Amino acid sequence: MDIEKVFHMKGGLGDTSYSKNSSLQKRAADKVKHITIETMEEMFLATRPKSLGIADLGCSSGPNTLSNIKQLVDAVENASRSIAQPPPEFRVYLNDLPTNDFNTIFQALPDLYRELKKGKNHGGPPIYIAGYPGTFYGRLFPDDCLHFIYSSNSLHWLSRVPPGVSNINKKSIYISERSPAQVSQAYLKQFQEDFSLFLKSRSQELVGGGRMVLILLGRSGPSHVDRGNSFFWEILYQSLATLGEIEEEKLDSYDVHFYAPSKEELEDEVRKEGSFKVEKVEMFEMEKDAGNYPSYGMAVAKTVRSIQESMIAHHFGEAILDKVFDIYGRLVDQELAKDDIKSITTLLVLTKLL
């Protein structure tokens, strides 16, 4: 099954869409916004390009996409003002898989352009935004066209379920205490292949001195089996198993194309690839705030549904979705009542060496 043809965040603006259920992701990105902005400003002051290329890899579809652009453009305009120079022309490259709902982003563009022009001399600097569909595990953009790459909540998605895992990882959909040892080895190997290809591809697209700000889910220790991100997958497995409507074989053969790397695993690949310097690696945990949802469990359920729906529907059919995520939300709340679940997010800031 080709991930590129199936996997996508739930499009549109409906109740179960990613647009309406990505507030947890937004909070994570907001928590490190000051670092993102600082990095952008530093990069601009160091490189001073007349035409600035910014890419968002795994831009998805929803309010976060466009608010990111605005923040980055504002940061550069401030920086250029501080050195009394006119701001550069902006080239914005929005990337996601071909199955992503780009139409919803594009339809929101006229409003974004209006907002970006408001109150500025001559409508502010020229900003050209384009959608680039394709996998970021491989080349997406021409050589040396980017100065800043941003990727938030995308790099924990692998290019595929590691080969062979569906056959041996029964009774789990990710690495769990029931998984044979080869499962976590296979997942690590896939992550290493994918992330090194990601770094190699970006290295040719970024100019020397360019920066990358990467935000992705991670894990704090060497073990995968903890009450961290892997636990949320365990709960999803339990929800599917509890349903009683699914054939055992179907459930046994379902695995997610996800990996939560440790700090060491990330740094190892960067070191091996060799064209980037690690400026910063930070791991943090998000507060469990239910926000506009009735409970934190519901918040997670709706969030996970909008990101997993395409894969679950493809494997199990659409009919079970409402029930599964109903159970899921309740299980998360039950587990939290027993003991904490720590979802770790990693921030990685890299500079392309000259």
Added chain:
Amino acid sequence: MGIADLGCSSGPNTLMVLSKIINTIHATCYEMGTPLPELRVSLNDLPGNDFNDIFMSLPGFYDMLGKEKGIGAEGCFISGVAGSFYGRLFPRKSLHFVHSSSSLHWLSQEVLRHQFPSSGHKGRNTSEQRKDIHIKDKPIFSSESISLSISERYFLISEIAGGGDGGGWADGAVVHGRSSPEGSAEMGSHQWELLAQALMSMALEGLVQEERIDSFNAPYYAPSAEEVRNVIEEEGSTIINHLESFEIGWDEGFSIDNSACVRHDCDELEKLSRGQRVAKSYKAVIESMVESHFGKGIMDELFFRYGELIDDYFNKTRAKHINLVISVTKI
């Protein structure tokens, strides 16, 4: 090499056009013995266009480029750019070739609102209760106002042209045109005349309000070759290589074999008359704007009547569009 298709729309034509452009470049490089340049393709249309449809076909398209032309992942980068081509779309000096087919006869709404206030413009022959829903007769509107609207449009297009590399920048466009400078309605935009008649027939039965017809102005203009030449020469940054008009039948190329339809749809298509098939193809293009003015409810009936009027027209004459093909190079 920067390539742009303005008004790329969606569906099979989009990538077919791109494929032809790439084939030509590939063949030329082969003849010259030079390597293929890196191709940076921008597909442009308005934000409401169905880009998702195009994007989902891209993996297959890249595969084809790799297998048939040996163009690898680093040889061709295709992106979608949403926005109006009446204004800047691309960074300075980023384009070498711009293509636009069946798009430039669509005006920007702003021009229309400025020129034609909503009191509407009724047909000259008010005794016949004819309604005009598009600009066709110069005597009604001053020639200055029409040329202003064209020149604004082409001037804005040339701003995009101005962003290209100096020298060797080319533009190819295909637009609906008119055969004579005096704005003969017959050959050029008669399809709007028939749509107006369909609307009037519904107004007579109380299905549509006449005021709605009065206030509807299609943002469309079919220029004559002269008008196009004048604007291009006046704007001054490009020279004309080629400016030609050709006729095409209203349902030319419409055989069931040519249609990109699947079995069930082909069966449905075969049952329709010529006029109904043409009405169906026009509906795909103009429904969104007609619907937003007249409401969803009357669309099926309107286009059915339209199809009948077109059949009637086919019985009287060889219904032809005039297409203009224009090729210019940036100086």
